[in-house]
Structures are given as structure tokens and as C-alpha cells.
Amino acid sequence: MNALAVEERKAVRLADIRPVLERLAAGGKLVAPVAEAGGFAFRRVGQAEKVRLDFYNTAESPKDLFFPQSEVLFSYDAAGIAVPEPAGEQVLLGIRPCDLAALPLLDRVFGEGPFRDPGYLARRERTVLVAVACDRPRASCFCTSFGLSPGHVAGADMVLYPDEGGYLVRAQTEAGEALMAEWPGEAVAPGEAEAVAARYRSMETPLGRRIRLEGVAEALDGMFDHPMWEQIAARCLSCGICTYTCPTCHCFQLTDEAKGEAGKRVRCWDSCMFPEFTRMAGGHNPRPDKKARVRQRFMHKLNYFVRRWEEYLCVGCGRCVESCPVGLDIAYVIEAVQGVTARA
Template sequence: MKAKIIKKTDIASFLDKLIEDYEAFAPVEMDGLISFEKVSSSSEALLDYPNSKMPPKQLLFPQSETLFSYSSTKDTGELEVPSGPEKPRLIFSIRPCDAMSFTLLDKVFGGDFKDPYYLNRRANTVLVSIGCTTPRASCFCNSVGGGPFSTEGSDLLLIDIGDEYVVQIVSDKGAKLLDKKGFEDTGKEKLDLAAGVIKTAEASMGPGVKTEGLKEKLDSIFDDPVWQQLTEKCLGCGICTYLCPTCHCFDIVDETIGSGGERVRLWDSCQFPLFTLQASGANPRPTGKERFRQRMMHKFSYLLDSCDQIGCVGCGRCITECPVNLDIRQVLNSIAQLESVK
């Protein structure tokens, strides 16, 4: 592990120095809710927090964004594409599960059909994550390839060892941040402390989800009537998809404004009836059963085919915020216990 040490009393000045060079975002509490917002001072940022209600996904993949605008006269027309952020961006105090979510979005938006809007923001953003010493009961990152101190997607990882943070250097982008003063070399004693913190946090997590063989099981029960039973509690409200750091479905609409207009991309959800409604009136997912099945299949089967990665980071937001207490872990473990259909 390549790492440095910084005293907790110095972390505020470190962030303030970064704010001078970066457009900085961090978890902020407003009206009792924690969300990632732009900060102008370290005093606004939270380091000791369970997790934000909304993931920081919208910083790279906004809930609504103009792709281009146009104007026209009788003889001419103009097209304008919005420019990206002028300053490099910093997302500070992000949890490892949310940092890991960007590794999937990188594959989705950087695949065969590259999305310049997302990719430009991503290339211009550095992530400083803070490990979870006390994972919540709803967390199951350890079941889906992550962990409370996973470095996937991060550039730096802060590990709380008491009065100091061990700062694990994950990438060259992260290493450049340590040019700021306040860091000391770490020794074996501090690294051993960090290893102990990580081990304790991992041991505190529950059994989570059985993902071994889950894709094959899902593929085999696509037409099984069990989906009707599994989806009985679901309201189809879509909150699980809107609060999910990896869900990325969107719609595109053209809005006319006088002699011009703009093309806008908006988040959408596979849980909504209109998502697959065709102009003819046909809908391949006419009921909640098909839409619920789509969410499970996409996250735990289809994305493994297209991106070689599960579409879930185990953040637990869909569990804590579901209005009918539908726990995805129970659903998946119920599926794992089913007999495969040949």
C-alpha cells in the first residue's frame, strides 16, 4: 500500500487548499438531508456521516442536462453545445460504494457509443473517498465486489485510525493532490492500524447476498411465474432507481422555444410503464412483474454480459428508502434458493 499520514486537525486546511484549485463538491447537510453540494470552505463538508441520501452520480451524470441548443432565422441556423466545467472538479469525502459506481458508469458511457458529456466530466474529476469504519445494517458492498474500504474508482482513500488518517494513494491523479503540505510518510505501525480498522469493519458486515451462480439462476427463471410473487410488494414508484448510484436509464426530449429550442437528457426509470411504451401502443413490459424482473436482470445478468460487472455496489439506499420495505437482498437470496429451470 502506497500511503501517507495526515493529522485530523490538518484535514480542513488540506481541503481548503484544494478548493483554491478545484471546483469542490462534498457531502453537506441541509434540512436534515445529506447530499453532495458545491463547497467554498472545508467547514461546509462532512467527513463523519453514514451516507448521502442522493448519490453523487448527478455530478457526472446530471438528472437533467441540455445536450445542445439551436436557434434559427429565415436564412440561417445555429447550434450550440454547452462547454464543460472550466476548473477541474473534486469530489471529497465520497464513500467507497459511490466511488465504485463510477467504474460501471465509465463502461456504460465509454463503451461502443461514447458519451462525451459524461466522459469529459469524468476525465476532469478527482475522487477522494473516506472508508466506512461502521457500515450500516443496510450495506452489502462486500457481496458485490466492493467493501467498506474498497479503492475501486477512487484516487485517494482516507482510513480513520483515530487522531490521523492513513491516506492510501490509488492513482496518479490522487498522488498529485498530496503535493499540498500536511502529509507525512507512514510506517509499518500506522499501516498495521489501518489494516486492523479495515478487518474490523469487514467483519461487522452481515452475510449480504449470495451472488455466486446468481446470473445463471436468473437467466434460467426468466419466464418463471415466481416473478409475480417477488414483485407483489413493489409499488413501481421508481425511488430505488433514482437513488441508485449505478442506474443510468434516461430519456431525451426536444423542447421548442420560439424559433429555437434545445435537446435535453433526463433521468428515466425502467420501473415506469411509459419507459417501454411504443408509439403503436404496444408495451413489452406491460405490468410491474416485467418491470421488476428487468431491474433484477439488468443489474445481475445483463450488465455482466455487456460490462463484466454487477450493476449494484451494495450502498443499501434502495433498502432504506423503499416505502414498502422491499429488501433487494431478500429478493436475490430467494432467487438463489430456487431450482433452475432447464
């Protein structure tokens, strides 16, 4: 990788992005937001007109593209063992700053330490990330609470900044520049591109104005046995909406699907909100009730992960705020913790 600073990379203005989308879609490698029943989703797209860059955050995060809900690790039959081919290349267009910020967190889990996840890393490696600066935060968005912003685009190969009715496109890596070389558009002076980027970086988010993280991890150090957990867990449905739509949740289970002499080992998402998550073979369950499970999820995100990696395991994407049918989302819990510290 060459060491060009982002500011020195190429930037162009695209009045009309459709020709670019058409070219990408024709290449068969494009994954982008499309409209689906009740919202948006990242899907592999063959026709450019399906791409919806006017989307708001997808119901599911794009983590599935790197850490699929079900992934065959190997299969076997009488003839031997077969390991699936590593994933092919893809261009993920339209990833938002919040989801982009979730990837380095997943990288730590799957890509650091003695056990590295080859499937995950291969998909990360082979994905070109074309981020879009966020021009439509929802009422539930609070990435700014985590020091991020609608203009936080670190880690993207290329960024689309919605600007003046079109897009200002800026490469951030060599891969981004390579992709951009095929794109039309008039070159933009570095200073102009930086001004647009800075404008997005200084944008606020609706819920971000309200959710304050100061002292939350520290306060939680002493709150394992706090009665607050009992109160807030009372309404939990024990469903997996929050964990499955979350861009940073990454728990999984392994399952063997066998029939006769053939079978496969599959890795599937799991959720700490399910009672079976910690149920042991003998029937004992160390997290027997909703209180223990709800506490685990939020302690992990707001305390354990911080202690281990010095970062919160949340990017403020607002999906749990939108989707939790009973309002037991992380913003609510952060405020509840702040409420406890304020009273103390």
C-alpha cells in the same frame, strides 16, 4: 501516467483535516457531503465547515456529478447550434468505496464500445476522486457481498482512512500525489499505511454477512418465467426511488424543449420502473405490468449485465434497502432468488 504501485506512493497523517478542507473549499472546486433535511448529500461546497465527513451514505448517489439528472446536450436558435462547454474541474471528496466501485460500471456503459459519451467522460476525466474508507457502514450495507469492502478504494486518486482520531491520507495516482503536495501532514511509512488500508479491507458489513451471491446470475438464466416475479412485484409502487438513488442505474431519455425558433435537447434520467419507460408511440407497451418491470430491473442488474460484462450491476450501497418504501430492494430479491434455488 507513471507506473508507481500504490504501496510506493506518498502517505501522510493528518491530525486535523480542517485546514485542507478550507483550502479546497476556497478553490471553488470542492464537492463533498453536507447535511441536508433527513440525511446527507454531495454538494458543491464553498465553506469548509459545511463538509460532514461523519456522514453515512447520502440519500442520492454521487452519479449525478458524472451523469447529471438533466443535461443539456445542445441548444439552438435561429443563429445556430450551441454545445455547452465541457464541465470544469472538480474535487470530489468523500466518495465511499461502494460509490467508487460504481464508476467503473458506468464507465463501461458510457465509455466503451463505438458510442462514447463525451460529457460523461469529460466529467470523469476532470474529477479528482478523494475517497474515504468507510468507517460507518449502515445496517443496510452489503458491499462485501460483491467482493468489495469498506476499504475498497481502487480508482480513487487519493484515500482518507479515518484513523486514530484523524486521517491517514494516501495518494494512489499522480493526480492524487499532486493534490497531496499542497497538503500538510507528517509522512507515514508505506508499511504503516498498508496496515491501515488492510484493516479496512478486512472489515465486514452488516447485511453483507447475510446476502450471498453465489449462483444468482446462473439461477436467473432459467427464471424469466418464474412465478416469483409476480409475487415480489405485487408490492411495487412503480416509483423511481430505487433507480434514481442507485449509483449504477444509468437509463435516460432524450427530450426536446422547444419554443418558437429556439430550443434545447436535454438528456434526463429515466427509470425502468415507470410504465412510460417502454410505452411506444402507438400505445403498445412491451412491459405492461409491474411484474415485467420489476423483473427487468433485477434481471438487468443480476443477470443481463453479468452476461455482458461479467460483473453485477450493483455495489451493495444499501440505498434501495434504505429508501424503498415497500421493501422491494435488491437484497430482498437476491434472497428470494436464493430461496427459489434452495427449494429446487
